[in-house]
Amino acid sequence: MAGKIKTRDRILQTALALFNEEGEAQVSTVDIAGVMEISPGNLYYHFRGKEAIIEALFDNFEEEIRQVLSAPIKRPLAIDDNWIFIYIIFEEINDFRFFYYGLASILERCPDLRPRMTRLLKLKQETSNAILRSLEKENFVLFAHGERDALAARLAAHMTFWLQYRDLTAPLKSGREIINDGVYTTMMQIAPYVRGDNEAYVELLSEYGKGQKS
Amino acid sequence: MAGKIKTRDRILQTALALFNEEGEAQVSTVDIAGVMEISPGNLYYHFRGKEAIIEALFDNFEEEIRQVLSAPIKRPLAIDDNWIFIYIIFEEINDFRFFYYGLASILERCPDLRPRMTRLLKLKQETSNAILRSLEKENFVLFAHGERDALAARLAAHMTFWLQYRDLTAPLKSGREIINDGVYTTMMQIAPYVRGDNEAYVELLSEYGKGQKS
Numbered sequence: 344m345a346g347k348i349k350t351r352d353r354i355l356q357t358a359l360a361l362f363n364e365e366g367e368a369q370v371s372t373v374d375i376a377g378v379m380e381i382s383p384g385n386l387y388y389h390f391r392g393k394e395a396i397i398e399a400l401f402d403n404f405e406e407e408i409r410q411v412l413s414a415p416i417k418r419p420l421a422i423d424d425n426w427i428f429i430y431i432i433f434e435e436i437n438d439f440r441f442f443y444y445g446l447a448s449i450l451e452r453c454p455d456l457r458p459r460m461t462r463l464l465k466l467k468q469e470t471s472n473a474i475l476r477s478l479e480k481e482n483f484v485l486f487a488h489g490e491r492d493a494l495a496a497r498l499a500a501h502m503t504f505w506l507q508y509r510d511l512t513a514p515l516k517s518g519r520e521i522i523n524d525g526v527y528t529t530m531m532q533i534a535p536y537v538r539g540d541n542e543a544y545v546e547l548l549s550e551y552g553k554g555q556k557s
Numbered sequence: 558m559a560g561k562i563k564t565r566d567r568i569l570q571t572a573l574a575l576f577n578e579e580g581e582a583q584v585s586t587v588d589i590a591g592v593m594e595i596s597p598g599n600l601y602y603h604f605r606g607k608e609a610i611i612e613a614l615f616d617n618f619e620e621e622i623r624q625v626l627s628a629p630i631k632r633p634l635a636i637d638d639n640w641i642f643i644y645i646i647f648e649e650i651n652d653f654r655f656f657y658y659g660l661a662s663i664l665e666r667c668p669d670l671r672p673r674m675t676r677l678l679k680l681k682q683e684t685s686n687a688i689l690r691s692l693e694k695e696n697f698v699l700f701a702h703g704e705r706d707a708l709a710a711r712l713a714a715h716m717t718f719w720l721q722y723r724d725l726t727a728p729l730k731s732g733r734e735i736i737n738d739g740v741y742t743t744m745m746q747i748a749p750y751v752r753g754d755n756e757a758y759v760e761l762l763s764e765y766g767k768g769q770k771s
Contacts, residue, residue, distance in 0.1 A: 368665045444661065445661045445662075445665070446661055446721075447658065447659045447660055447661040447662045447663075447721065448659075448661045448662035448665050449661075451582045451659070451662050457725070460725060461725050461726060464722070464725055464726050465726060468726070487748070487755060487756045487759035487760070488756075488759060488760065488763060489745075489759065489763045490745070490748065490749070490759060493742065493745045496722075496726075496742075497715070497742070497745075497746065499722070499726075500715075500718065500719060500722040501711075501714075503718075503722060504714065504717075504718035504721070504722060505714060507660075507661065507718070508678070508710075508713075508714040508717060508718060511671070511674060511675050511678055512675060512678050512679060512682070512710075512713075528707065528710075528711070531703075531704070531707045531711075532711065534701070534704065535704070535749035535750055536749055541701060542701045542702075545701035545702060545703065545704060546701070546702065549702060549703045
């Protein structure tokens with residue numbers, strides 16, 4: 344039994360690495376078995392096709408990211424911790440990036456994931472709103488009526504589709520670059536709402552952005 | 558010859574309507590032939606599969622939206638015309654919305670469209686930048702260093718993925734609602750950069766948003 348569990352986990356690890364590196368559409372279950380040096384039959388014993396692997400990977404991802412996203416809803420973070428928190432979210436997204444790159448395609452083939460993705464997006468929206476609310480309470484940002492909710496929705500959309508947009512327009516190579524770019528572009532969206540010396544905040548961010556590019 | 562051209566155009570019109578209404582993944586060439594009351598063989602004579610239909614539809618869309626997007630680059634628009642212009646862009650997007658809903662899936666099956674989509678996204682970014690530059694020149698908005706370019710990229714991403722995000726979180730029914738929501742959420746992103754009485758601008762937008770929802 345221990346052996347079986349191990350193979351199952353190895354399949355998931357190998358599939359995740361290949362999906363992320365080569366794109367999920369380019370990788371078949373035969374490829375995964377080949378890299379692992381096991382027979383396709385052995386793989387089939389654990390997962391009846393690629394969709395079953397994707398769904399098992401989503402289970403893991405969902406559990407992890409739900410835990411992360413719930414933190415600032417349960418208890419507001421200190422201002423400085425918010426940036427670290429956004430970094431952690433993009434780390435999670437990057438670990439599972441094949442899903443974000445191929446979202447429409449995967450949801451067509453795994454329709455069961457669609458309502459779960461919807462719930463996850465709503466949680467992302469709630470988390471963004473909680474972060475923005477805490478920044479507002481600390482008088483760090485100022486929102487006109489309705490602006491906070493609208494920004495929270497945009498941030499959730501950003502955390503879902505920015506990787507795909509970036510990949511189509513100016514692809515980034517390393518995971519580190521992808522994460523830093525995600526954090527930078529998220530923080531730039533909060534910048535115009537910063538009270539007082541917004542220029543200084545943007546300047547600081549811009550230095551951060553340059554550091555990431557070189 | 559005239560008859561052949563007519564059938565080809567009718568296939569494209571029917572396919573576009575079905576793709577937009579039911580989702581491209583749900584519609585086969587046999588469905589299209591069925592709705593048109595022609596034989597699948599007749600359809601096949603014009604298009605060798607669904608991908609060929611999607612590519613022909615993209616040709617038409619690309620030509621139209623390129624013309625629209627180029628306008629403010631060639632000649633700056635008056636401030637009030639910018640909003641109408643954003644409306645026209647979302648009208649174009651809505652006419653071709655199946656492509657936006659299934660972007661990742663379609664690009665996997667029609668890889669030739671990928672570089673063309675990349676060019677289109679870059680044009681969207683340029684157009685957004687031209688609009689923001691004209692608002693800046695008129696002293697309507699104020700950007701810190703780097704903010705204009707960053708916002709232009711976000712607007713291009715928004716015009717590409719917002720429909721898909723909205724469809725996953727809170728689906729809209731009619732084309733009119735989709736267009737209005739696209740325009741509203743675009744203008745909300747420009748709001749925090751508006752000089753002076755930003756509160757009044759947001760209030761106005763919010764009234765516009767409410768009007769659309771009822």
